[in-house]
Amino acid sequence: MERWPAVELVNTIRHDGSGGVADDLATACGADRWIRDRAELLDGRVPAGPVVADEALRRQLAELRDAVRALFAHTVGVLPSRPAETDPAAPGRAVALLNAYAARDPVVPLLSWPPGEVPTAGWSSAESDPAVRLLAALARASVDFLTGPGRERLRACAAPRCVRYFVRSHGRQEWCKPSCGNRARVARHSRRRRAGSGDGTGTPG
Template sequence: MKTTWAWLGDHLAVDFANTIKVVDNSTIELIGSVEEFHDWHEAEPADLPTVVLTSESLRDLRNLRDCALRLLHAACDDRTLPQADVATINEAIEIGGTLRLLGSAAGTSRLQSASEGGFDALAGLLAAAVVDLLAREDLANIAVCSAPSCGQFFHRARPNQMWCSPGCGNRARVDRHRHRRMDATGMARR
């Protein structure tokens, strides 16, 4: 089954972190092959350098993504950021020569790699996006969807938003209703 990447278009760090999905309490890798990465890269709206990945560089990219996941989870849970992951992200930015440049309008900016392209430039831009997101004042608006079989990061539109989409909200409500019915039925049998 081919992934459609329908949720892309959030902050680049969120899109990068969401290359995993949780289904039945198991993590599903959405960039498990070079081809799946290229599908994601093609669908991602952010301007990313073109790169031809090998199996080894894909492994390195997923390692960088896993660092981003741990950092985002720590930030969402208001925990101290794992220092090994901070070091990995910072190293990728330094190797990629990533810079933040002023955008064409006030209040805007863009990330650019000083490298000519390739894996280091891509990793540097993705790592810098993680730093950008974690340094934002509105970081409290980032949450993890609590719907069954999701676990994706999203930007809250309102403070009490628990799900990334209406579909996840419906799935969570149906699941909650099903559990209530099972509890009520189980209690009635006793």
């Protein structure tokens, strides 16, 4: 299954498994763990250089995440859980913020063509700060996603209390992962039982 940096970024806001919402970027340690866990995904999109998340980077990651999340909500036409995303002006501000982050690291395409091998494209950057490169690369990846074919398959998970987004892999997919599907089916079954029980005797009242 293809992984999308933009989708992984917005899904740092997620259902915590007990009825609440968790934020993986709530602390610098959480942001640092999220970056490390996605090193392979980000490889090739971010010029080489270690990134250690401090509080400043954490705040910027969360700001970028919230902007992309607002644009995802605008795309799928739902009202997400975070109040800032329900503001009608949010998409315009989010676009401006996303573009500002993408512009922080001007990059140029770089051709690599070793003898006897297939040519590949990469990126060359003069930016020395790996944190700036990371933020700009995530912003560019979000621009690529929102203007590419994945946007047409973007969905908000339909499971109760889930606030995650996913890219639909088949025509009938409703949930971001199997556990959400199981929770949705249990909730649906419970609603049907309540509707059928009526006055509690098993007979509709």
